Amino acid sequence: MNEEEFRSIDRLFHPRAVAVIGPSRRRDWMWLRCFTHGRFQGRVYAVHPKEKTALGLPCFPSILDVPDEVDYVVSAVPAEMTPEIVGECVEKGVKAITIFSSGFSEVGKKELEDEIVRIARGKTRILGPNCMGIYCPESGLTFRPDLSLQNGSVGFVSQSGGNAIRSAMVGEDLGIRFSKIISYGNGCDLDAPELIEYLSKDPKTKIINLYIEGCRDGRRLFKALKEAAEKKPVVVCKGGRTKAGKRAVISHTGALSGESELWEALFKQTKVINVSDWTELSNVTLALLNSPLPRGNRVAIVTISGGSGVMNTDICEEHGLLVRKLSPSTIEILSSKIKGVGTNVKNPLDLAIDYMNPGVLPLVLDSLAKDDEIDSIIFESTFHDMVGPRWALPVVEEMRRRVISFGKKQKETGKPFFIVIPRHLFHSEREKHRRMYLDSRIPTYPTIRRASEVLERLVKRGK
Amino acid sequence: MNEEEFRSIDRLFHPRAVAVIGPSRRRDWMWLRCFTHGRFQGRVYAVHPKEKTALGLPCFPSILDVPDEVDYVVSAVPAEMTPEIVGECVEKGVKAITIFSSGFSEVGKKELEDEIVRIARGKTRILGPNCMGIYCPESGLTFRPDLSLQNGSVGFVSQSGGNAIRSAMVGEDLGIRFSKIISYGNGCDLDAPELIEYLSKDPKTKIINLYIEGCRDGRRLFKALKEAAEKKPVVVCKGGRTKAGKRAVISHTGALSGESELWEALFKQTKVINVSDWTELSNVTLALLNSPLPRGNRVAIVTISGGSGVMNTDICEEHGLLVRKLSPSTIEILSSKIKGVGTNVKNPLDLAIDYMNPGVLPLVLDSLAKDDEIDSIIFESTFHDMVGPRWALPVVEEMRRRVISFGKKQKETGKPFFIVIPRHLFHSEREKHRRMYLDSRIPTYPTIRRASEVLERLVKRGK
Numbered sequence: 041m042n043e044e045e046f047r048s049i050d051r052l053f054h055p056r057a058v059a060v061i062g063p064s065r066r067r068d069w070m071w072l073r074c075f076t077h078g079r080f081q082g083r084v085y086a087v088h089p090k091e092k093t094a095l096g097l098p099c100f101p102s103i104l105d106v107p108d109e110v111d112y113v114v115s116a117v118p119a120e121m122t123p124e125i126v127g128e129c130v131e132k133g134v135k136a137i138t139i140f141s142s143g144f145s146e147v148g149k150k151e152l153e154d155e156i157v158r159i160a161r162g163k164t165r166i167l168g169p170n171c172m173g174i175y176c177p178e179s180g181l182t183f184r185p186d187l188s189l190q191n192g193s194v195g196f197v198s199q200s201g202g203n204a205i206r207s208a209m210v211g212e213d214l215g216i217r218f219s220k221i222i223s224y225g226n227g228c229d230l231d232a233p234e235l236i237e238y239l240s241k242d243p244k245t246k247i248i249n250l251y252i253e254g255c256r257d258g259r260r261l262f263k264a265l266k267e268a269a270e271k272k273p274v275v276v277c278k279g280g281r282t283k284a285g286k287r288a289v290i291s292h293t294g295a296l297s298g299e300s301e302l303w304e305a306l307f308k309q310t311k312v313i314n315v316s317d318w319t320e321l322s323n324v325t326l327a328l329l330n331s332p333l334p335r336g337n338r339v340a341i342v343t344i345s346g347g348s349g350v351m352n353t354d355i356c357e358e359h360g361l362l363v364r365k366l367s368p369s370t371i372e373i374l375s376s377k378i379k380g381v382g383t384n385v386k387n388p389l390d391l392a393i394d395y396m397n398p399g400v401l402p403l404v405l406d407s408l409a410k411d412d413e414i415d416s417i418i419f420e421s422t423f424h425d426m427v428g429p430r431w432a433l434p435v436v437e438e439m440r441r442r443v444i445s446f447g448k449k450q451k452e453t454g455k456p457f458f459i460v461i462p463r464h465l466f467h468s469e470r471e472k473h474r475r476m477y478l479d480s481r482i483p484t485y486p487t488i489r490r491a492s493e494v495l496e497r498l499v500k501r502g503k
Numbered sequence: 504m505n506e507e508e509f510r511s512i513d514r515l516f517h518p519r520a521v522a523v524i525g526p527s528r529r530r531d532w533m534w535l536r537c538f539t540h541g542r543f544q545g546r547v548y549a550v551h552p553k554e555k556t557a558l559g560l561p562c563f564p565s566i567l568d569v570p571d572e573v574d575y576v577v578s579a580v581p582a583e584m585t586p587e588i589v590g591e592c593v594e595k596g597v598k599a600i601t602i603f604s605s606g607f608s609e610v611g612k613k614e615l616e617d618e619i620v621r622i623a624r625g626k627t628r629i630l631g632p633n634c635m636g637i638y639c640p641e642s643g644l645t646f647r648p649d650l651s652l653q654n655g656s657v658g659f660v661s662q663s664g665g666n667a668i669r670s671a672m673v674g675e676d677l678g679i680r681f682s683k684i685i686s687y688g689n690g691c692d693l694d695a696p697e698l699i700e701y702l703s704k705d706p707k708t709k710i711i712n713l714y715i716e717g718c719r720d721g722r723r724l725f726k727a728l729k730e731a732a733e734k735k736p737v738v739v740c741k742g743g744r745t746k747a748g749k750r751a752v753i754s755h756t757g758a759l760s761g762e763s764e765l766w767e768a769l770f771k772q773t774k775v776i777n778v779s780d781w782t783e784l785s786n787v788t789l790a791l792l793n794s795p796l797p798r799g800n801r802v803a804i805v806t807i808s809g810g811s812g813v814m815n816t817d818i819c820e821e822h823g824l825l826v827r828k829l830s831p832s833t834i835e836i837l838s839s840k841i842k843g844v845g846t847n848v849k850n851p852l853d854l855a856i857d858y859m860n861p862g863v864l865p866l867v868l869d870s871l872a873k874d875d876e877i878d879s880i881i882f883e884s885t886f887h888d889m890v891g892p893r894w895a896l897p898v899v900e901e902m903r904r905r906v907i908s909f910g911k912k913q914k915e916t917g918k919p920f921f922i923v924i925p926r927h928l929f930h931s932e933r934e935k936h937r938r939m940y941l942d943s944r945i946p947t948y949p950t951i952r953r954a955s956e957v958l959e960r961l962v963k964r965g966k
Binding site: 363 | 664746748813
């Protein structure tokens, strides 16, 4: 993608005026609401053949009646009316149209899709049909009125609208902020390869996410992903890996997801990170944003329970990580301070009752950060779990403060530091801790399994 | 295990009087607190050589000074003092002693452990050392003062004390209640085989859980588990599956976990359900308690997003489940009612906007319950996710009511019905829904992956 092509796509994300064609009263004017109430700073128009006003805005019968230039349009009219709408948009000089409506190739109506492409002739670029279009906090564009418009550095290209929404919401929860999310559905015009090429060049995007079910131009996609992954971390979830999954894809976006060899080759031959669902997609992205890449696969596990240490070790090793011995100097330093009954200064580290000593945890973490035998650290935060909130709370508060101050330095130490807060009774306590860790930009996961999956991916990428 | 042997173990769970030897002021009298404040209905004694009183109870210098018979003792004195304490317990006629203290074979002091076994001579049965002992709500015994004493039907034998506590807490959260939890640590006397034989015969125990790291008598364990699994569902998590895990086991309970062949044979040749961590242990148990066993591996997936349907399908199929076509009659019934844009009455079912019609979901669930091509149903509850709480709340409330009324009947329909509530922004809403589903005894999981793992195990057990 040359500079000219890059700029022509980039402009689509920065419209001066937008219009919603066919806003729906039944859906509480959802699409129009995306641009009102101070969300979008440019001009906003509503187009509807029957409604007089919508959310206090006048409704124009057609886009051609709007007395202004319009750069970006969201069309939510029925499928069969869409060609006419696209024709009017081309006439009006609209730069991009998101076709929210479904009822095209995913239900076998390929010819209707081909027709709108023909009408648009590349003059008006099309996102969709069967998609949510653009979320771009910088320019105030969103596909859900309740999403935050905080700016970030993750660019997400999603063939599924539902996954685009979900990732935005999960992202907000985890502190993942986006430069752009682009839901492109059936991808009749703007398709994954071009969008990946764009994000690869986009200076605002530091990490690329992709959810994809199938692609017309596999060769270009392969090349786009390979080149993007040389420049930035690229995390890909491929939908339609199994036979039944491929069948579901056809009903969803009409795509053919059959190129299994392409995908296998891609994940083998490139630095693209492969994940299997949206939970992994978010979890890996959380780590890429906040952690350094590990130099190798040797992990230290810090816990306060021996049984938990054993299970954590098994799970890490089953994910290709190594739970190796600590270096002699680390053992020497820690052994001189950690002497309580039931403690264990091997790896996994079992602090047992000595975690009550507020100096112990920082000593452990600092020693592991310096230990050349260790590439990353997983800390299982089960304190309140093990002793009950009443008794342990003051100690836990102090500990959390120290864990956070260590975790914030992880880019300096050069070692990923993840926190695992397992499920247990104290939901509100747990949620409070999780929030504080995440707000301090420490990757925090609900289980060791999730943490191991992420670390496994980071190790591969780091190689 | 004959009737006599069964009764002799069963008596250990029903003491008339208990004593705590060495309650610790530093730990806020944790062990003594387990039996006070109305928790244990029998008599409670404190034994401490230096303290005068503990929690308002007088402290006797030795168990021999207690002017009463004592059936059950928890000993929390240092390891080296333990042989003397055990000797006094034998002299006193104590039936069972839980040795909480660690510092025995797990730190290489095998001879100290052998010594206490010799002293006890089978007259006083030993749990431990290095364990939490007995949790038995029926008789008011607990190893944590803050655990509920509600009675249930799951019996859990755990080599790890931490995992015993954690399972009890996670169980409370999920509505899993226990008949007994027995944490047996180093297992110098009462060991896994005998405890499994006991639970297998115990009429109060309907489901058996086991967390085990290693066992002295592999042959007897194999036989005990095989026989138990013929009578009741038995779910086993084996700690120390990997090389590093085995090393961690030695430091934890001093056990040798080397018999990999035994474990592989066990999981292949018996009906024992194999899980890999405590999350799976709880999740599988939740389903066993509340769902029927599926007749086969054909699952129907109900969602409102196509992309989510695709990913759910891949993940189910990757767990050995089949996402097959629905029967023609189901498709006919559903097609006549579900006609909205973007809906899909194949499998996975995508209700799209039609989920807003309150009659649709019950129709879908009832049709799937009757469909001979379907063995189980997974319902992804993402309604509030997809439309935001403000707009959707009344619809969601109505839907939840209907989902619950369907889910309650799952033992009648003979098909497991699981709910998946993915992570998203609305924590309090999500938690409220999760609570209501769980309170209605519908297995509810955070991800499709967790639900698939459970269903995979149930299918295997159902064969």
